[in-house]
Amino acid sequence: MLVISLYPSVKKMFLETLGLGEWSVKSWVETSHYGTPSSGAETNSRRLPRKSQNDSFITTFLEKLPKLPSHYCRKDTTKLYLEHEFSSYSDLYKAFVDYSKTQNTAPASRNTLIKWVHKKNIGIFKPRKDRCDTCVQYESQNLILEDWEQHRTDKERPQKEKNDDKEKAMQGVCHVITVDLQAVKTCPYLQASLLYFKTKLVCHNFTVYDLATNQCTCYWFTELDADLQASTFASLLVDYLTKKYLQNAAHIKPIIIYSDGCTYQNRNSTMANALLSLSRQYNVQITQKFLIKGHSQMECDSVHAVIERKLKNKNIEIPNDYYRLTGEARQNPFPYEVVTPDFTFFKNYSADLVYYLIRPGKKSNDPTVTQIRALQYEQGLITYKINFDQEFAESPHRPRRTPNDINQFLQLFEHKLPIAKKKYDHLQEIKTKISQNYWPFYDSLPFKWVFIIFIFPCFLFIFLL
Known part of the structure; x- marks a missing residue:
């Protein structure tokens, strides 16, 4: 004193x-x-270790949190998004404080944590759609007015095209659907801090919506059943079109498919060849139309919003909980149809392609795949549009042969896809937080064994006499 x-x-x-x-x-x-x-040097020497210790502790915390790549932006960014969806930075900081208490460490400030989140290129909010680059430029006042007016016209044209096609579908002239993949879901999804640092089973919902009838089908599958390659989405879309529109030969009508321009999912040679084979087998005209990046609002988005509201504050113990809640999410005009394919469902449409490329050009200055606004499949040929106001043009690439019958494609997977051993171990820890009735499901999950091989160098001595 x-x-x-x-x-x-x-x-x-x-x-x-x-x-x-x-x-x-x-x-x-x-x-x-x-x-x-005390001298300034001594004071600084006492402070530096604490700062270094805080930084190391925060880095360890962030590295422990499981992360996923963005579904929509993975082509343009390396940013990773936290698997557990935190509602805000305050929510993330609360988890950090809880973690600090378990480690008997004083937590760093909220601003320090946020600084390291940005430094590590980590996002806590998964982007639902890519943002339009032109709109971002305009908001930043880096775009001249003439270019902005042209962009407004360009972004309104696809929506007008979709509305016109919807009118035709209402009149019975054709079928028009929209397709999209919901943001990644994980399982189990519980309100428990233990889950922050554990990897979980990944679940996907591929949604197809009929604009004329309001009928909607949700294809739910897990990472055990399929990955996110082009053949996976082609299998789902071919199944829907075949069962909904092509069973009765007397009532087959042209089909128009609207989607975003995600290349690995919708706009690629694998999907194109699958739809080409389907078109030839049933003698039906199939057209894909792609909305502009950042302006791809579709009816599927409203379906996903309804499902998200149904999932809010719900504990998900097994994938079946997602399936059940999706079926309960809408009652009028009728519930969503839920389909749960397993690994035997998916076909390999990337093998033996008729068209290797769908690019509307061959030279360096020719249009690229991302500039395609529409692809049409009819009579064994692929035609394309660069904008909706032009006529369909024939692809500059020649078909290699006649398309296969749709039933001739081989199965994509021979067995369930194993998860990583680390994820399996994490799920064994998490299952203690859910009902014991579901433990056998997690016990039966296939996983990859990790073998470590030690190779000892062998030295060869050569003596020259």
Whole structure:
């Protein structure tokens, strides 16, 4: 205790005269030696290890959180998104504070944590759609007015095209559908801090919506059944078109498919060859139309929003909970149809391609795949449009042969896809938080064994005589 503390009036006068704070004076006195303060170098040497320790602790925390690549932006960015969907940075900081308590460590500030989140190129909000580059430029005032007016016209044209096609579908002239993949879901999904640091089973929902009838089918599958290659999406779309529109030969009508321009999912040679084979087998005209990046609002988005509201504050213990809640999400005009394919469902449409490329050009300055606005499949040929106002043009690439019958494609997977051993171990820990009725499901999951092979160098000595 300082002697001056025994005389409150003297202490007050001393502090006010020099304009000092009480805690500052106490700190100086406690860290001094007979009135001589410690040197700046010594003070800095005591502070640096703490900062370094905080940074290391935050880095460890962030590295432990499981992450996923963005579904929509993976082509243009290396940013990873946290598997557990935090509602805000405050929510993430709360998890960090809880983690710090378990490690008996004083947590760093919220701003410090956010700084490291940005430094590590980590996102807590998964982007539902790519943002339009032109709109971002306009918002930043880096775009001239003439270019903005042209962009407004360009972005409104695809929506007008979709509305016109919807009118035709309502009149019974054709079938028009929209397709999209919902944001990644994980299982189990519980309100427990234990899950922050554990990898979980990944689930996907591929949605198809009929604009004329409002019928909607949700194809739910897990990472055990399929990955996200082009043949996976081609298998789902071919199944829907075949069962919904091509069973009755007397009532076959042209089919129009609207989607975003995601290349690995919708706009690629594998999907194109699958639809070409389907078109030839059933003698039906199939057209794919692609909406502009950042302006690909579709009816599927409203389906996903309805499902998200149904899932809010719900615990998901096994994938079947996603399937059940999706079926309950809408009642009028009728519930969503839920289909749960397993690994035997998917076909390999990337083998033995008729068209190796769908690019509308061959030279360096010719249009690229991402500029395609529409692809049409009819009579064994692929035609394309660069904009909706032009006529379909024949592909510059020649077909190699006649398309296969759709039933001739081989199975894509021979067995369930194993998960990583680390994920399997994490799921064994997580399952203790759910009902024991579901434990056998997680016990039966296939996983990859990791073999570590040690190779000892062998030295060969050659003696020259």
